[in-house]
Amino acid sequence: MKEQEQYLSVIKFPAFVSITLIVLSAAYFGLLYHALQKPGLSNSETLIFGFLLLVLLFLVGSWALTLMSTHLRIKPRWLQRLSKWSLTHVFYSLARFLGAITFTQPGTLIESFLNFNNETVLTDQQDVRNSNILILLPHCLQKEDCNIRITTDIINCEECGGCDIATIKKLVSAQAVDAAVATGGSLARKLIADKQPDVIVAVACHRDLVEGVRDAWNYPVYAVLNERPKGPCHETTVNLASIEFAIKRFK
Ligand code: SF4
Structure with missing residues (x-):
């Protein structure tokens, strides 16, 4: 059962996007068919159908490219950026829309999106060795009564x-990579702007990770979900093996 749940969690996001695109295409061709039953299209109808066809072609083409990017490194950088932008700004919203009207748990869809994004990052970084890796951590990992200022360093x-x-x-010292604690989105943005990392390994909760991945869409962001045994934003933990795996893959 656990394996089945994990599998569903991985395919949920791409399945939702694909279904939405199929429904949109069917709606477009249905409307076009209906309009063509009349004798001739007016100029404005021709313009609208032409424009919608271009939008549909863009969506289907960039989704095909994005699906490819989970297995194949997209070489032209502009195409890779187009695929990343579409993934974070268009396809995530399409999947959320379908998720909302089908009453899907947002958490499972977000996990699936993050898994999908991680696949594209791992594929894009295949055979690439980075010298400037930034591990971005949430402040809630720290024990609540600890007075050490880890946000400074x-x-x-x-x-x-x-x-x-x-x-x-200990892990980041041994691997000689940079790590920083961010208390919010603004600080995370500033840290990224200051350090200009080649790749980011971000640890956070569902909501913050999605916002971070979308915000820093033009950076490769490998997302690691934290665990919340004591509830949200309070003495959270993280699977250290996931961070170690990411550092070794990117370094
Ligand atoms: S391990 Fe956690 S609680 Fe202990 S000093 Fe470091 S930050 Fe503080």
Whole structure:
């Protein structure tokens, strides 16, 4: 059952986008067929149908490209950027729309979107070695009663072992990569603008990760969901093996 759930979680996002595009195409050709039953199209109808056809062709073409990008590195950078922009700004919204009208749990759709995005990042970074990797961490990983200012620098952590920050500090020191703690979207944006990383490994909750991936769409962002055993935004934890896997894949 667990494997089936995991499989459904992976295919949910691409399935939702594909279904939406099929429905939109069927609606377009249905309307066109209906309009052609009359003797001739007016100029304005021709313009509208022509414009809608262009939009449909763009959507279907860029979705085909985006699906390809999970298995094949898109070489022309402009095509790769077009695919990434469409994924984060168009297809995510289409899938959310279908999710909303079918009463789908937003969490599972977001997980599927993040899985899909990670696949495109892993494929795009295949055989690429990066020197400037940024690990972006949420402040809620820190133990609540800890007074160390890790937002200034994670290196300040005294490694008491009270939270995952200690192990992450050891990991990033051993791998010689940059890590920073962001207390919100604005700080995350500033950190990215200052450090200009080649690739970002972002740890956060569902909502923040989606916002981050969409916000920094022109960067490769590998998303790692945190775990919330004590509830949201409070002493969260993270699967350290996922961070280590990402660092080793990108470095
Ligand atoms: S591991 Fe570091 S950040 Fe976490 S509670 Fe201990 S000193 Fe504070």
